[in-house]
Amino acid sequence: MSEQLISFIRDYFRSEEFIPLHAPVFSGKENAYVADTITSTFVSSVGAYVDRFEQDVASYTDAPRAIATVNGTAALHIALKLAGVKPGDLVITQPLTFVATCNAIAYCGAEPLFIDVDLHTLGLSPTALESWLSENAQLDCEGVCRTKEDHQAIRACVPMHTFGHPADLDGLVSISKRWNLALVEDAAESLGSFYKGQHTGTFGELGTLSFNGNKIMTTGGGGMILANQELGAQAKHLTTTAKKPHAYEYIHDQVGYNYRMPNLNAALGCAQLEQLEQFIAAKRVLAESYRDFFHGSDLQFFTEPEHCRSNYWLNAVICQDKVQRDALLKSTNDKGVMTRPVWALMNNLAMYQGCRRGDLSNSEWLEERVVNLPSSVLQGTA
Incomplete structure (x- = not known):
């Protein structure tokens, strides 16, 4: 299967050279907009393109407010602070995620609490979450969710939309409300993804995006906080050194x-965002081609x-076991x-090994089987 897959990928991308996992595409007005910032001399943190990019992302996602940041981790850090996360708190998240999710929690002086993912979404499981909370948590007299064992506050819930696939947001929103948990979506990978017609990152109190060089669209490095007007104003203030206007x-x-x-x-981002729907269309064509290729094989x-x-x-493709996964990766x-x-699962990393966790059977199963495939936008396929 690996030889056929290699041939398929090379034929699809029309290349006998090295094929990366995900490369950016600059086919719009990137050069013109970036050159415009240089001509204006406003190349740093103040400039028209920052304002425009925030407005454009807010419009695209239908978020009340969007606040641009230097990267997605910074966006998540501030979102968690605005959600009320304090030192000593627990924050629920999934072990199957990129390390930045947990690092942002740690920046707040809080600790990740790992709950399993669903196999059909790869995101935080409402079923596993409800089960763990029912067995291990309670609401105190002030409505704060706390562990039964030692009364540690559980302040927030951070699902991550893995590989751009939305988590089960209906379930997560409902559970978060009943248990008085702030829902903060790590939508770093899911710009352009919608759950029942609503953009990811807009279901909780706050959401965050990433525009790293390997994302579906890039600003080189950058992120965004999605919030309501009140929290958005606070986010803008905090991310600009808390300087009062004068x-x-x-x-x-x-x-x-x-x-x-x-x-x-931000100038780069404005040009990239203008092409986002074309990028998504091309990537969905690629996904359909992969789906057809793997149909009837022992890889899912x-x-x-x-x-x-x-x-x-x-x-992503799911192998039958770790042996098959490793063979595919090597070939x-x-x-x-x-x-x-x-x-690697977050609960297995040295700095998070001691964190609380529920049963992580699905995450452990996926860790041994998932392989990511080349996913760059191929122009002319949309």
């Missing part, structure tokens, strides 16, 4: 963060959950076709 005085009213997105990056191609439109940021990479395993 014509010339430097007055800062709390500990703030220099998390601003430079105008250069992962398709978008029901009632969702996924951006198919990274295509493809040896032949210059880049494939990758899913991330």
Whole structure:
């Protein structure tokens, strides 16, 4: 199967050279917009393209407010602070995620609490979440969710939309409300993905996006916080060093963060966003081609959950076992076709090994089987 897959991928991407996992495409007005920032001399954190990019992302996602940041991790850090996460709190998330999800929790002085994922979404499981909370948590007299064992506050719930596939948001929203948990969506990978017609990142109190170089569209490095108007205003203040508006005085009213997105990056983002729907269309054509290729084989191609439109940021195939996974990874990479395993589970990393967790059977099963396939946008396929 690996030789046939390598041939299929090389034929699809029309290349005998090295094929990366996900490469950016610059085919719009990127050069013109970035050159415009240089001409204007406003290349840093103040400039028209920052304002425009925030407005354009808010419009695309239908979020009340969007606040640009230097990267997605910074966006999630501020979102968690605004959600009320404090040192010593627990924050529920999934072990099958990129390390930035947990690092942002740790930046707040809080600790991840790992709950399993669903096999049909790869995202945080409402069933596993409800089961763990019912057995291990309770609401105190003030309505704060706490562990039964030692009364530690469980402040927030952070699902991550894995590879751009939306998690089961109906279930997660319902459970978060009943248990008084702030829902903060890590939508870093899911720009352009919709759950029942609504954009990911807009279901909770706050959501975050990433525009890293390997994402479906890029600003080089960058992120975005999605929020309502009130929290959005607070986010803007915190990410701009908490400086109070004044014509010339430097007055800062709390500990703030220099998390601003430079105008250069925002200019790139404006040009990329203009092409986003074309990128998604091309990626969905690729996903359909992969699905057809794997049909009837012993490898299962992962398709978008029901009632969702996924951006198919990274295509994934599920192997029968770790032996098959490792063989596929070796054969493809040896032949210059880049494939990758899913991330090592967060609860197995040295800094998070001691964190609380529920039963993680699905995550452990997936860790041994998932392989990501080349997923770059091929122009002219949309």
